Amino acid sequence: MKKYILDLTVKSVEQVHERYVLVKLTSKETLPQMLPGQFVEVRVDGSATTFLRRPISIHFVDYQQNELWLLVACIGDGTKAIGALKSGDVLNCVLPLGHGFTIASDNRKCLLVGGGVGVAPLLYLGAELKRQGVEPTFLLGARTGKDLLMLDEFRKYGRVMVTTEDGSEGEKGFVTNHSVLEQEQFDFIQTCGPTPMMKAVARVARQKGIDCEASLENLMACGLGACLCCVEKTTEGNLCVCKEGPVFNIKRLLWQD
Incomplete structure (x- = not known):
């Protein structure tokens, strides 16, 4: 699959647990196709101790709302910086990466x-x-x-x-x-x-x-x-x-x- 480097806009950040946030991202352009099990590499800006991108699983893609959801465990400096984002901030992402899950299309349980x-x-x-x-x-x-x-x-x-x-x-x-x-x-x-x-x-x-x-x-x-x-x-x-x-x-x- 083709990979993209995109500046995505933070739509919302919801604290779903004391250690986890749900980040919803959107774009002016239609989001590219992403498959379950793939992930994104997120550039962390504003963290003096974070030099490498952070890999984060694709939690959900809502194509009707043109939203990408990331469920982030705020543990280290990098993920805590992501969790501190506000609506309107920009998050640079490389996506979609990796090979995802098999999608069963028959009657498999x-x-x-x-x-x-x-x-x-x-x-x-x-x-x-x-x-x-x-x-x-x-x-x-x-x-x-x-x-x-x-x-x-x-x-x-x-x-x-x-x-x-x-x-x-x-x-x-x-x-x-x-x-x-x-x-x-x-x-x-x-x-x-x-x-x-x-x-x-x-x-x-x-x-x-x-x-x-x-x-x-x-x-x-x-x-x-x-x-x-x-x-x-x-x-x-x-x-x-x-x-x-x-x-x-x-x-x-x-x-x-």
């Missing part, structure tokens, strides 16, 4: 599993699946109920199941402990989140013989496969996650633990 800020790309994926006539089931995990993000948005596109480590909402435990994995049979699992969580999801998928894709969150600097800092060992050798991924079928990954 899809389970989308996310944890933490890893839930971000699953909203756009769920919307595209529903557009194709496939209503997904979301299985979203967090430490506590207050850490669950954007649940009402996810419910627009499918059934939502949740787990929390403290049991304050949904079922207590990790996403791989949820009863839906024992009670129902799925044809396809797609996941994004902390690596230990994704490896656990991949293990369950292998045990049950379910096709599975994972969106890796390796550290990325350039987003174009030039700097080699995001290399992942695969069945095909070392591959740059930013260029060959970030989405991989787990059969290509050396996740056998």
Whole structure:
């Protein structure tokens, strides 16, 4: 796909959690095509300690409103600077980058599993699946109920199941402990989140013989496969996650633990 370097205008910044903001961006021109699972590289202006662009998953694209949504975890100086943006500010982005999720267009029963800020790309994926006539089931995990993000948005596109480590909402435990994995049979699992969580999801998928894709969150600097800092060992050798991924079928990954 063609890549663009665009100055996008901040439409709004919404604090959805004490650590997360939802940034909605727009443009005078029609936004280019973007696929679920792809990401953008954001230039951070006004931060003396931030020299490299920050990779951020595409959370949602609303073509009717000409909006790109980014769900940002405000952790370091760079992401905190993004979270401090105001309506009317300009954010320079390189997009769309990477290879995204497979969009099932048949009657496959899809389970989308996310944890933490890893839930971000699953909203756009769920919307595209529903557009194709496939209503997904979301299985979203967090430490506590207050850490669950954007649940009402996810419910627009499918059934939502949740787990929390403290049991304050949904079922207590990790996403791989949820009863839906024992009670129902799925044809396809797609996941994004902390690596230990994704490896656990991949293990369950292998045990049950379910096709599975994972969106890796390796550290990325350039987003174009030039700097080699995001290399992942695969069945095909070392591959740059930013260029060959970030989405991989787990059969290509050396996740056998």
